[in-house]
Amino acid sequence: xxxxxxxQNAIAGDTVTISGDDVKHIVRVMRMAAGDExxxxxxxxxxxxxxxxxxxxxxxxxxxxxxxxxxxxxVKITLAQGLPKGDKMELIVQKGTEVGIxxxxxxxxxxxxxxxDAKKEAKRRERWQKIAKEAAEQAHRNRIPDVREGVxxxxxxxxxxxxxxxxxxxxxxxxxxxxxxxTNHPEIKSVCILIGPEGGIAEDEIEQALxxxxxxxxxxxxxxxxxxxxxxxxxxxxxxxxxxxxGEK
Amino acid sequence: xxxxxxxQNAIAGDTVTISGDDVKHIVRVMRMAAGDExxxxxxxxxxxxxxxxxxxxxxxxxxxxxxxxxxxxxVKITLAQGLPKGDKMELIVQKGTEVGIxxxxxxxxxxxxxxxDAKKEAKRRERWQKIAKEAAEQAHRNRIPDVREGVxxxxxxxxxxxxxxxxxxxxxxxxxxxxxxxTNHPEIKSVCILIGPEGGIAEDEIEQALxxxxxxxxxxxxxxxxxxxxxxxxxxxxxxxxxxxxGEK
Numbered sequence: 001x002x003x004x005x006x007x008q009n010a011i012a013g014d015t016v017t018i019s020g021d022d023v024k025h026i027v028r029v030m031r032m033a034a035g036d037e038x039x040x041x042x043x044x045x046x047x048x049x050x051x052x053x054x055x056x057x058x059x060x061x062x063x064x065x066x067x068x069x070x071x072x073x074x075v076k077i078t079l080a081q082g083l084p085k086g087d088k089m090e091l092i093v094q095k096g097t098e099v100g101i102x103x104x105x106x107x108x109x110x111x112x113x114x115x116x117d118a119k120k121e122a123k124r125r126e127r128w129q130k131i132a133k134e135a136a137e138q139a140h141r142n143r144i145p146d147v148r149e150g151v152x153x154x155x156x157x158x159x160x161x162x163x164x165x166x167x168x169x170x171x172x173x174x175x176x177x178x179x180x181x182x183t184n185h186p187e188i189k190s191v192c193i194l195i196g197p198e199g200g201i202a203e204d205e206i207e208q209a210l211x212x213x214x215x216x217x218x219x220x221x222x223x224x225x226x227x228x229x230x231x232x233x234x235x236x237x238x239x240x241x242x243x244x245x246x247g248e249k
Numbered sequence: 250x251x252x253x254x255x256x257q258n259a260i261a262g263d264t265v266t267i268s269g270d271d272v273k274h275i276v277r278v279m280r281m282a283a284g285d286e287x288x289x290x291x292x293x294x295x296x297x298x299x300x301x302x303x304x305x306x307x308x309x310x311x312x313x314x315x316x317x318x319x320x321x322x323x324v325k326i327t328l329a330q331g332l333p334k335g336d337k338m339e340l341i342v343q344k345g346t347e348v349g350i351x352x353x354x355x356x357x358x359x360x361x362x363x364x365x366d367a368k369k370e371a372k373r374r375e376r377w378q379k380i381a382k383e384a385a386e387q388a389h390r391n392r393i394p395d396v397r398e399g400v401x402x403x404x405x406x407x408x409x410x411x412x413x414x415x416x417x418x419x420x421x422x423x424x425x426x427x428x429x430x431x432t433n434h435p436e437i438k439s440v441c442i443l444i445g446p447e448g449g450i451a452e453d454e455i456e457q458a459l460x461x462x463x464x465x466x467x468x469x470x471x472x473x474x475x476x477x478x479x480x481x482x483x484x485x486x487x488x489x490x491x492x493x494x495x496g497e498k
Contacts, residue, residue, distance in 0.1 A: 071470035091340075098477050100469075139471045177496025179488065220349075220493045221320035222388045228347050235484040236494045239428065244469040245485045247426025 076102040082197030097135035106150035111199030164188035166214040173216040325351040331446030346384035355399035360448030413437035415463040
Protein backbone atom coordinates (compact mmCIF):
# COMPACT_ATOMS: atom_id res chain seq x y z
CA UNK A 1 0.00 0.00 0.00
CA UNK A 2 1.27 3.50 -0.79
CA UNK A 3 2.81 5.28 2.23
CA UNK A 4 2.78 8.96 3.09
CA UNK A 5 4.53 10.72 5.94
CA UNK A 6 2.70 13.54 7.68
CA UNK A 7 3.58 15.71 10.65
CA GLN A 8 2.06 14.69 13.96
CA ASN A 9 -0.28 17.70 13.99
CA ALA A 10 -1.79 16.52 10.68
CA ILE A 11 -3.54 13.86 12.75
CA ALA A 12 -6.50 14.93 14.90
CA GLY A 13 -8.49 12.15 16.50
CA ASP A 14 -9.11 9.69 13.69
CA THR A 15 -8.89 12.32 10.96
CA VAL A 16 -5.77 12.77 8.85
CA THR A 17 -5.07 15.73 6.59
CA ILE A 18 -2.48 15.25 3.87
CA SER A 19 -1.18 18.40 2.23
CA GLY A 20 1.63 19.61 -0.02
CA ASP A 21 3.16 17.52 -2.79
CA ASP A 22 1.57 14.33 -1.52
CA VAL A 23 -1.85 15.64 -2.59
CA LYS A 24 -0.67 15.85 -6.19
CA HIS A 25 0.81 12.37 -5.89
CA ILE A 26 -2.39 10.88 -4.51
CA VAL A 27 -4.72 12.60 -6.98
CA ARG A 28 -2.68 12.81 -10.19
CA VAL A 29 -0.07 10.06 -9.99
CA MET A 30 -1.95 7.39 -8.06
CA ARG A 31 -5.36 8.60 -9.32
CA MET A 32 -6.95 7.64 -6.05
CA ALA A 33 -10.54 8.32 -5.09
CA ALA A 34 -12.56 8.39 -1.89
CA GLY A 35 -12.64 4.91 -0.41
CA ASP A 36 -9.07 4.04 -1.43
CA GLU A 37 -6.61 3.28 1.35
CA UNK A 38 -3.06 4.43 2.10
CA UNK A 39 -0.59 4.04 4.96
CA UNK A 40 0.10 7.25 6.85
CA UNK A 41 3.19 7.48 9.06
CA UNK A 42 3.65 10.27 11.58
CA UNK A 43 7.43 9.88 11.69
CA UNK A 44 7.48 8.74 15.31
CA UNK A 45 7.08 5.09 14.43
CA UNK A 46 3.30 5.25 14.34
CA UNK A 47 1.65 4.10 11.12
CA UNK A 48 -2.02 4.00 10.25
CA UNK A 49 -4.13 2.46 7.55
CA UNK A 50 -6.22 5.37 6.33
CA UNK A 51 -9.31 5.40 4.13
CA UNK A 52 -9.45 8.52 1.98
CA UNK A 53 -12.68 10.46 2.42
CA UNK A 54 -12.26 13.78 0.62
CA UNK A 55 -9.85 14.75 -2.15
CA UNK A 56 -9.43 18.46 -2.94
CA UNK A 57 -6.66 20.99 -2.25
CA UNK A 58 -5.85 18.77 0.69
CA UNK A 59 -6.68 15.10 1.09
CA UNK A 60 -8.71 14.03 4.12
CA UNK A 61 -8.82 10.52 5.46
CA UNK A 62 -10.10 8.46 8.33
CA UNK A 63 -7.85 6.16 10.37
CA UNK A 64 -8.99 2.56 10.00
CA UNK A 65 -6.32 0.97 12.12
CA UNK A 66 -2.95 1.47 13.72
CA UNK A 67 -0.65 -0.77 11.74
CA UNK A 68 2.81 0.05 13.03
CA UNK A 69 2.44 -1.59 16.35
CA UNK A 70 0.95 -4.90 15.34
CA UNK A 71 3.67 -7.35 16.28
CA UNK A 72 2.11 -10.28 14.40
CA UNK A 73 4.10 -11.34 11.34
CA UNK A 74 2.37 -11.04 7.98
CA VAL A 75 3.79 -14.45 7.09
CA LYS A 76 2.16 -17.20 9.11
CA ILE A 77 4.50 -20.02 9.99
CA THR A 78 3.23 -23.43 11.03
CA LEU A 79 5.84 -25.60 12.65
CA ALA A 80 5.06 -29.25 11.95
CA GLN A 81 7.31 -30.88 14.50
CA GLY A 82 8.10 -34.58 14.73
CA LEU A 83 7.31 -35.28 18.39
CA PRO A 84 10.58 -35.09 20.34
CA LYS A 85 11.57 -36.78 23.57
CA GLY A 86 11.09 -35.47 27.09
CA ASP A 87 10.25 -31.83 27.55
CA LYS A 88 11.86 -30.58 24.35
CA MET A 89 8.48 -29.65 22.91
CA GLU A 90 8.14 -27.11 25.75
CA LEU A 91 11.30 -25.35 24.62
CA ILE A 92 10.16 -25.52 20.99
CA VAL A 93 6.80 -23.93 21.82
CA GLN A 94 8.28 -21.26 24.08
CA LYS A 95 11.07 -20.13 21.75
CA GLY A 96 8.93 -20.52 18.64
CA THR A 97 6.27 -18.30 20.18
CA GLU A 98 8.85 -15.64 20.99
CA VAL A 99 10.06 -15.40 17.40
CA GLY A 100 6.51 -15.30 16.03
CA ILE A 101 5.44 -18.78 14.90
CA UNK A 102 1.68 -18.87 14.31
CA UNK A 103 0.98 -22.47 15.22
CA UNK A 104 2.56 -25.70 16.25
CA UNK A 105 1.55 -29.10 14.96
CA UNK A 106 3.04 -32.13 16.75
CA UNK A 107 3.58 -34.97 14.29
CA UNK A 108 3.74 -38.68 14.83
CA UNK A 109 6.58 -39.76 12.53
CA UNK A 110 8.41 -43.01 11.80
CA UNK A 111 11.49 -42.16 13.83
CA UNK A 112 9.72 -40.63 16.83
CA UNK A 113 11.18 -42.16 19.97
CA UNK A 114 8.12 -41.50 22.09
CA UNK A 115 5.03 -43.44 21.16
CA UNK A 116 2.19 -41.09 20.35
CA ASP A 117 -0.55 -41.56 22.92
CA ALA A 118 -3.71 -39.53 22.38
CA LYS A 119 -4.69 -39.49 26.05
CA LYS A 120 -1.28 -38.41 27.31
CA GLU A 121 -1.08 -35.96 24.46
CA ALA A 122 -4.19 -34.08 25.53
CA LYS A 123 -2.59 -33.35 28.89
CA ARG A 124 0.73 -32.34 27.40
CA ARG A 125 -1.02 -30.19 24.84
CA GLU A 126 -2.76 -28.29 27.63
CA ARG A 127 0.65 -27.60 29.14
CA TRP A 128 2.16 -26.55 25.78
CA GLN A 129 -0.76 -24.21 25.19
CA LYS A 130 -0.14 -22.59 28.57
CA ILE A 131 3.55 -22.15 27.71
CA ALA A 132 2.52 -20.56 24.40
CA LYS A 133 0.23 -18.11 26.24
CA GLU A 134 2.92 -17.06 28.69
CA ALA A 135 5.54 -16.71 25.98
CA ALA A 136 3.14 -14.66 23.82
CA GLU A 137 2.47 -12.27 26.68
CA GLN A 138 6.13 -11.92 27.44
CA ALA A 139 6.97 -11.35 23.78
CA HIS A 140 4.23 -8.66 23.49
CA ARG A 141 2.37 -10.58 20.84
CA ASN A 142 -1.27 -9.84 20.05
CA ARG A 143 -2.14 -13.44 19.46
CA ILE A 144 -1.48 -16.71 21.24
CA PRO A 145 -0.18 -19.38 18.87
CA ASP A 146 -2.23 -22.55 18.61
CA VAL A 147 -0.69 -25.77 19.70
CA ARG A 148 -2.78 -28.04 17.54
CA GLU A 149 -3.77 -31.60 18.20
CA GLY A 150 -1.09 -34.02 17.08
CA VAL A 151 -1.63 -35.84 13.80
CA UNK A 152 0.11 -38.62 11.94
CA UNK A 153 2.54 -37.84 9.16
CA UNK A 154 0.03 -39.27 6.67
CA UNK A 155 -2.65 -36.88 7.89
CA UNK A 156 -0.22 -33.97 7.62
CA UNK A 157 0.63 -34.92 4.02
CA UNK A 158 -2.95 -34.16 3.03
CA UNK A 159 -2.61 -30.57 4.28
CA UNK A 160 0.55 -29.69 2.33
CA UNK A 161 -1.38 -28.05 -0.52
CA UNK A 162 -3.07 -25.67 1.95
CA UNK A 163 0.18 -23.72 2.51
CA UNK A 164 1.78 -21.29 0.07
CA UNK A 165 5.07 -23.03 0.75
CA UNK A 166 6.22 -26.11 2.65
CA UNK A 167 9.92 -26.49 3.38
CA UNK A 168 11.73 -29.44 4.90
CA UNK A 169 15.21 -28.80 6.30
CA UNK A 170 16.97 -32.03 5.41
CA UNK A 171 20.56 -33.09 6.12
CA UNK A 172 21.01 -34.79 2.77
CA UNK A 173 19.89 -31.77 0.80
CA UNK A 174 23.03 -29.77 0.13
CA UNK A 175 22.37 -27.76 -2.98
CA UNK A 176 19.07 -25.96 -2.43
CA UNK A 177 19.34 -23.31 0.24
CA UNK A 178 16.36 -21.98 2.15
CA UNK A 179 17.36 -18.52 0.92
CA UNK A 180 16.95 -19.52 -2.72
CA UNK A 181 13.52 -21.00 -2.04
CA UNK A 182 12.33 -17.89 -0.19
CA THR A 183 13.74 -15.60 -2.88
CA ASN A 184 11.70 -17.56 -5.40
CA HIS A 185 8.58 -17.03 -3.26
CA PRO A 186 8.54 -13.27 -2.71
CA GLU A 187 4.90 -13.01 -1.74
CA ILE A 188 3.64 -15.75 0.46
CA LYS A 189 1.26 -15.64 3.36
CA SER A 190 1.81 -19.06 4.87
CA VAL A 191 4.75 -21.41 5.28
CA CYS A 192 4.85 -24.80 6.89
CA ILE A 193 8.23 -25.95 8.20
CA LEU A 194 8.53 -29.70 8.68
CA ILE A 195 11.08 -30.81 11.26
CA GLY A 196 11.82 -34.46 11.92
CA PRO A 197 12.25 -35.87 15.44
CA GLU A 198 15.67 -36.71 16.95
CA GLY A 199 16.18 -39.59 14.56
CA GLY A 200 15.48 -37.40 11.55
CA ILE A 201 13.01 -37.82 8.74
CA ALA A 202 12.76 -41.28 7.22
CA GLU A 203 13.59 -41.54 3.52
CA ASP A 204 10.12 -42.77 2.82
CA GLU A 205 8.68 -39.70 4.55
CA ILE A 206 10.90 -37.32 2.59
CA GLU A 207 9.78 -38.92 -0.65
CA GLN A 208 6.14 -38.59 0.31
CA ALA A 209 6.59 -34.99 1.44
CA LEU A 210 8.28 -34.08 -1.83
CA UNK A 211 5.61 -35.84 -3.84
CA UNK A 212 3.02 -33.78 -1.95
CA UNK A 213 4.77 -30.55 -2.93
CA UNK A 214 7.17 -29.85 -0.05
CA UNK A 215 10.65 -28.56 -0.89
CA UNK A 216 13.74 -30.02 0.78
CA UNK A 217 16.20 -27.31 1.84
CA UNK A 218 19.54 -27.05 3.53
CA UNK A 219 20.06 -24.77 6.50
CA UNK A 220 23.81 -25.08 6.04
CA UNK A 221 26.61 -27.45 6.94
CA UNK A 222 26.07 -27.46 10.70
CA UNK A 223 23.63 -30.06 11.94
CA UNK A 224 20.92 -28.67 14.21
CA UNK A 225 19.10 -30.63 16.89
CA UNK A 226 15.41 -31.20 16.41
CA UNK A 227 14.50 -28.59 19.05
CA UNK A 228 16.74 -25.99 17.37
CA UNK A 229 16.00 -26.57 13.69
CA UNK A 230 12.46 -25.18 13.62
CA UNK A 231 13.40 -22.08 15.59
CA UNK A 232 16.35 -21.39 13.31
CA UNK A 233 14.36 -22.04 10.12
CA UNK A 234 11.51 -19.81 11.34
CA UNK A 235 13.98 -17.06 12.26
CA UNK A 236 15.46 -17.22 8.75
CA UNK A 237 11.99 -17.02 7.17
CA UNK A 238 11.05 -14.03 9.33
CA UNK A 239 14.39 -12.33 8.65
CA UNK A 240 13.99 -12.91 4.92
CA UNK A 241 10.59 -11.22 4.85
CA UNK A 242 11.65 -8.39 7.18
CA UNK A 243 9.59 -9.64 10.12
CA UNK A 244 12.73 -9.93 12.26
CA UNK A 245 15.48 -7.34 11.96
CA UNK A 246 13.67 -5.42 9.24
CA GLY A 247 13.39 -2.16 11.13
CA GLU A 248 10.51 0.24 10.65
CA LYS A 249 7.91 -0.73 8.09
CA UNK B 250 35.64 -16.23 -6.57
CA UNK B 251 34.51 -17.46 -9.98
CA UNK B 252 32.94 -20.93 -9.95
CA UNK B 253 33.06 -23.67 -12.56
CA UNK B 254 31.30 -27.00 -12.59
CA UNK B 255 33.16 -30.00 -13.91
CA UNK B 256 32.26 -33.67 -14.17
CA GLN B 257 33.63 -35.91 -11.45
CA ASN B 258 36.08 -37.59 -13.84
CA ALA B 259 37.65 -34.18 -14.55
CA ILE B 260 39.23 -34.50 -11.11
CA ALA B 261 42.14 -36.91 -10.70
CA GLY B 262 43.97 -36.76 -7.41
CA ASP B 263 44.60 -33.08 -6.82
CA THR B 264 44.56 -32.20 -10.52
CA VAL B 265 41.54 -30.64 -12.20
CA THR B 266 41.03 -30.35 -15.94
CA ILE B 267 38.53 -27.79 -17.13
CA SER B 268 37.40 -28.10 -20.73
CA GLY B 269 34.72 -26.83 -23.10
CA ASP B 270 33.20 -23.35 -22.92
CA ASP B 271 34.64 -22.70 -19.47
CA VAL B 272 38.13 -22.54 -20.98
CA LYS B 273 37.08 -19.63 -23.15
CA HIS B 274 35.45 -17.97 -20.15
CA ILE B 275 38.56 -18.36 -17.99
CA VAL B 276 41.02 -17.25 -20.64
CA ARG B 277 39.10 -14.64 -22.66
CA VAL B 278 36.39 -13.29 -20.36
CA MET B 279 38.10 -13.48 -16.99
CA ARG B 280 41.60 -13.11 -18.53
CA MET B 281 43.04 -15.36 -15.87
CA ALA B 282 46.61 -16.57 -15.76
CA ALA B 283 48.54 -19.30 -13.98
CA GLY B 284 48.42 -18.68 -10.26
CA ASP B 285 44.86 -17.32 -10.26
CA GLU B 286 42.28 -19.22 -8.23
CA UNK B 287 38.77 -20.44 -8.98
CA UNK B 288 36.20 -22.60 -7.24
CA UNK B 289 35.55 -25.93 -8.95
CA UNK B 290 32.40 -27.88 -8.09
CA UNK B 291 31.95 -31.49 -9.11
CA UNK B 292 28.17 -31.35 -8.91
CA UNK B 293 27.94 -33.78 -6.01
CA UNK B 294 28.26 -31.10 -3.37
CA UNK B 295 32.05 -31.13 -3.36
CA UNK B 296 33.76 -27.82 -4.06
CA UNK B 297 37.44 -27.05 -4.25
CA UNK B 298 39.57 -23.95 -4.33
CA UNK B 299 41.81 -24.54 -7.33
CA UNK B 300 44.96 -22.73 -8.38
CA UNK B 301 45.30 -22.60 -12.16
CA UNK B 302 48.59 -24.07 -13.39
CA UNK B 303 48.33 -24.35 -17.17
CA UNK B 304 46.05 -22.51 -19.60
CA UNK B 305 45.79 -23.85 -23.14
CA UNK B 306 43.11 -25.79 -25.04
CA UNK B 307 42.12 -27.03 -21.63
CA UNK B 308 42.79 -25.41 -18.29
CA UNK B 309 44.68 -27.38 -15.66
CA UNK B 310 44.61 -26.61 -11.99
CA UNK B 311 45.71 -27.92 -8.64
CA UNK B 312 43.33 -28.37 -5.72
CA UNK B 313 44.37 -26.11 -2.86
CA UNK B 314 41.58 -27.03 -0.48
CA UNK B 315 38.19 -28.62 -0.22
CA UNK B 316 35.90 -25.72 0.52
CA UNK B 317 32.43 -27.25 0.42
CA UNK B 318 32.72 -29.27 3.55
CA UNK B 319 34.17 -26.79 6.00
CA UNK B 320 31.24 -26.10 8.29
CA UNK B 321 32.85 -23.13 10.04
CA UNK B 322 31.26 -19.80 9.13
CA UNK B 323 33.47 -17.23 7.43
CA VAL B 324 31.92 -14.59 9.69
CA LYS B 325 33.02 -15.03 13.28
CA ILE B 326 30.36 -14.13 15.79
CA THR B 327 31.20 -13.36 19.40
CA LEU B 328 28.20 -13.41 21.69
CA ALA B 329 28.79 -10.98 24.56
CA GLN B 330 26.06 -12.14 26.92
CA GLY B 331 24.95 -10.35 30.06
CA LEU B 332 25.16 -13.17 32.60
CA PRO B 333 21.66 -14.67 32.97
CA LYS B 334 20.08 -16.46 35.90
CA GLY B 335 20.16 -20.18 36.62
CA ASP B 336 21.20 -22.53 33.87
CA LYS B 337 20.19 -20.30 30.97
CA MET B 338 23.80 -19.84 29.93
CA GLU B 339 23.93 -23.58 29.24
CA LEU B 340 21.12 -23.27 26.73
CA ILE B 341 22.76 -20.20 25.20
CA VAL B 342 26.08 -21.99 24.73
CA GLN B 343 24.51 -25.17 23.40
CA LYS B 344 22.19 -23.55 20.88
CA GLY B 345 24.70 -20.87 19.93
CA THR B 346 27.30 -23.55 19.19
CA GLU B 347 24.84 -25.40 16.97
CA VAL B 348 24.17 -22.37 14.78
CA GLY B 349 27.88 -21.55 14.51
CA ILE B 350 28.82 -18.88 17.07
CA UNK B 351 32.63 -18.63 17.37
CA UNK B 352 32.90 -17.62 21.00
CA UNK B 353 30.91 -16.69 24.06
CA UNK B 354 31.83 -13.94 26.46
CA UNK B 355 29.85 -13.77 29.73
CA UNK B 356 29.45 -10.16 30.83
CA UNK B 357 28.89 -8.68 34.25
CA UNK B 358 26.34 -5.94 33.60
CA UNK B 359 24.37 -3.47 35.74
CA UNK B 360 21.10 -5.39 35.59
CA UNK B 361 22.54 -8.88 36.05
CA UNK B 362 20.52 -10.64 38.73
CA UNK B 363 23.31 -13.05 39.67
CA UNK B 364 26.32 -11.51 41.30
CA UNK B 365 29.42 -12.26 39.31
CA ASP B 366 31.74 -14.44 41.39
CA ALA B 367 35.09 -15.29 39.82
CA LYS B 368 35.53 -18.53 41.77
CA LYS B 369 32.07 -19.86 41.00
CA GLU B 370 32.50 -18.69 37.46
CA ALA B 371 35.57 -20.83 36.83
CA LYS B 372 33.54 -23.93 37.66
CA ARG B 373 30.59 -22.90 35.58
CA ARG B 374 32.86 -21.99 32.72
CA GLU B 375 34.29 -25.49 32.72
CA ARG B 376 30.79 -26.84 32.42
CA TRP B 377 29.87 -24.40 29.63
CA GLN B 378 33.03 -25.35 27.74
CA LYS B 379 32.05 -29.00 27.98
CA ILE B 380 28.58 -28.20 26.65
CA ALA B 381 30.19 -26.30 23.76
CA LYS B 382 32.38 -29.30 22.94
CA GLU B 383 29.45 -31.71 22.89
CA ALA B 384 27.31 -29.37 20.86
CA ALA B 385 30.15 -28.78 18.37
CA GLU B 386 30.59 -32.51 17.87
CA GLN B 387 26.90 -33.06 17.43
CA ALA B 388 26.64 -30.16 14.98
CA HIS B 389 29.58 -31.53 12.93
CA ARG B 390 31.66 -28.42 13.50
CA ASN B 391 35.43 -28.43 12.97
CA ARG B 392 36.08 -26.15 15.88
CA ILE B 393 34.90 -25.92 19.48
CA PRO B 394 33.76 -22.41 20.37
CA ASP B 395 35.56 -20.74 23.23
CA VAL B 396 33.62 -19.86 26.31
CA ARG B 397 35.82 -17.03 27.47
CA GLU B 398 36.41 -15.83 30.98
CA GLY B 399 33.73 -13.40 32.09
CA VAL B 400 34.57 -9.71 32.06
CA UNK B 401 32.90 -6.55 33.26
CA UNK B 402 30.97 -4.38 30.85
CA UNK B 403 33.69 -1.74 31.17
CA UNK B 404 36.35 -4.23 30.13
CA UNK B 405 34.22 -5.31 27.17
CA UNK B 406 33.84 -1.69 26.06
CA UNK B 407 37.58 -1.53 25.39
CA UNK B 408 37.32 -4.43 22.93
CA UNK B 409 34.58 -2.94 20.74
CA UNK B 410 37.01 -1.53 18.19
CA UNK B 411 38.53 -4.98 17.64
CA UNK B 412 35.40 -6.19 15.80
CA UNK B 413 34.37 -5.25 12.28
CA UNK B 414 30.88 -4.66 13.63
CA UNK B 415 29.22 -4.58 17.04
CA UNK B 416 25.43 -4.72 17.22
CA UNK B 417 23.19 -4.32 20.23
CA UNK B 418 19.62 -5.56 19.88
CA UNK B 419 17.75 -3.01 21.96
CA UNK B 420 14.03 -2.76 22.69
CA UNK B 421 13.91 0.99 22.39
CA UNK B 422 15.54 1.01 18.99
CA UNK B 423 12.67 0.82 16.51
CA UNK B 424 13.95 2.39 13.32
CA UNK B 425 17.27 0.73 12.53
CA UNK B 426 16.84 -2.90 11.56
CA UNK B 427 19.62 -5.46 11.83
CA UNK B 428 19.09 -6.11 8.12
CA UNK B 429 19.94 -2.52 7.20
CA UNK B 430 23.11 -2.62 9.28
CA UNK B 431 24.25 -5.90 7.74
CA THR B 432 23.45 -4.69 4.24
CA ASN B 433 25.67 -1.69 4.93
CA HIS B 434 28.48 -4.04 5.99
CA PRO B 435 28.73 -6.46 3.06
CA GLU B 436 32.21 -7.73 3.84
CA ILE B 437 32.91 -8.29 7.49
CA LYS B 438 34.86 -11.03 9.18
CA SER B 439 33.84 -10.49 12.79
CA VAL B 440 30.69 -9.38 14.58
CA CYS B 441 30.07 -8.99 18.26
CA ILE B 442 26.46 -9.23 19.40
CA LEU B 443 25.79 -7.68 22.81
CA ILE B 444 22.81 -9.10 24.68
CA GLY B 445 21.67 -7.71 28.01
CA PRO B 446 20.65 -9.94 30.94
CA GLU B 447 16.99 -10.53 31.93
CA GLY B 448 16.58 -6.95 33.10
CA GLY B 449 17.90 -5.59 29.83
CA ILE B 450 20.69 -3.16 29.12
CA ALA B 451 20.89 -0.11 31.36
CA GLU B 452 20.58 3.25 29.59
CA ASP B 453 24.01 4.19 30.79
CA GLU B 454 25.43 1.02 29.25
CA ILE B 455 23.71 1.62 25.91
CA GLU B 456 25.16 5.12 25.80
CA GLN B 457 28.65 3.85 26.53
CA ALA B 458 28.33 1.05 23.97
CA LEU B 459 27.20 3.52 21.31
CA UNK B 460 29.99 5.92 22.17
CA UNK B 461 32.43 3.02 21.73
CA UNK B 462 31.09 2.34 18.24
CA UNK B 463 28.37 -0.29 18.74
CA UNK B 464 25.16 0.04 16.72
CA UNK B 465 21.75 -0.37 18.37
CA UNK B 466 19.39 -2.45 16.24
CA UNK B 467 15.87 -3.76 16.40
CA UNK B 468 15.12 -7.42 15.87
CA UNK B 469 11.46 -6.57 15.38
CA UNK B 470 8.35 -5.88 17.45
CA UNK B 471 8.36 -9.13 19.41
CA UNK B 472 10.38 -9.05 22.60
CA UNK B 473 12.85 -11.91 22.94
CA UNK B 474 14.10 -13.33 26.23
CA UNK B 475 17.78 -12.92 26.99
CA UNK B 476 18.51 -16.59 26.23
CA UNK B 477 16.74 -16.32 22.85
CA UNK B 478 17.95 -12.95 21.59
CA UNK B 479 21.56 -13.89 20.89
CA UNK B 480 20.61 -17.09 19.10
CA UNK B 481 18.08 -15.26 16.94
CA UNK B 482 20.45 -12.38 16.15
CA UNK B 483 23.27 -14.81 15.29
CA UNK B 484 20.92 -16.81 13.06
CA UNK B 485 19.96 -13.61 11.22
CA UNK B 486 23.62 -12.65 10.75
CA UNK B 487 24.47 -16.11 9.42
CA UNK B 488 21.41 -16.13 7.16
CA UNK B 489 22.31 -12.70 5.84
CA UNK B 490 25.80 -13.79 4.82
CA UNK B 491 24.66 -17.15 3.45
CA UNK B 492 26.15 -19.17 6.29
CA UNK B 493 22.73 -20.59 7.17
CA UNK B 494 20.28 -21.45 4.40
CA UNK B 495 22.59 -20.28 1.67
CA GLY B 496 22.87 -23.61 -0.11
CA GLU B 497 25.97 -24.62 -2.02
CA LYS B 498 28.83 -22.19 -2.04
